[in-house]
Amino acid sequence: MYKEELVKQLLSIKLFASLRQAMNSDEIKIDIDNEITVLQMKQIIFETFLNLKKLNIPFFVAVNHKHAMDSDIISIHDEIALFPHVSGG
């Protein structure tokens, strides 16, 4: 009998404005198991990137160009972005 193994997958997360500048990169990557919630993703980000947590900038999460809620389910097939409050105009 096969034992089902959890395959770690890399989720890419786009960064903008002060978050991009703080991380000195327009993208970060985290390991995830298949599907996770937005809240779980935030927890992994804070555990992995301590300097992002230290920044303490309120940020929003967009999934496939739409504002996401903590309960939304995401996978590596989604386009994820983190950004601070907008200031265009």
Add this chain to the structure above:
Amino acid sequence: MITITENPIDVNKLLDYVSDPSSGASVLFTGTVRDHNQEGKVSKLHYEVYQEMAEKILQEIENEINTKWKINKFIAIHRTGTLKVGEISVAVAVSSDHRKEAFEACKFGIDSIKEKAPIWKKEFTESGTKWVEAIAK
């Protein structure tokens, strides 16, 4: 029509675009780079855009305007990149049969862009650079 551009905004082209034989009114709003903030002098601004999402949000704003007001033509343009004091960073133009709809739709357009479009600006001041991040209402 909505556009994100790295090139200077020509307001005459916007007015030409919205001018229409059936329109009695055209309203144009321009936002320009100001030479100061609350703390002092500003020499330039840098705009960063999440292009794909901004295009979708701007299209949603245009669709919402078309459901709320009877307008004839609408155009909004936002700059990206580095802009000097006095340069136009954003422009919205609307035409309608009468002025009321054009004024209201234009105001809604610029207010919505400022509130929703994933665009950020960084100020260059005498004391360094600072990202402007409005506090959520």
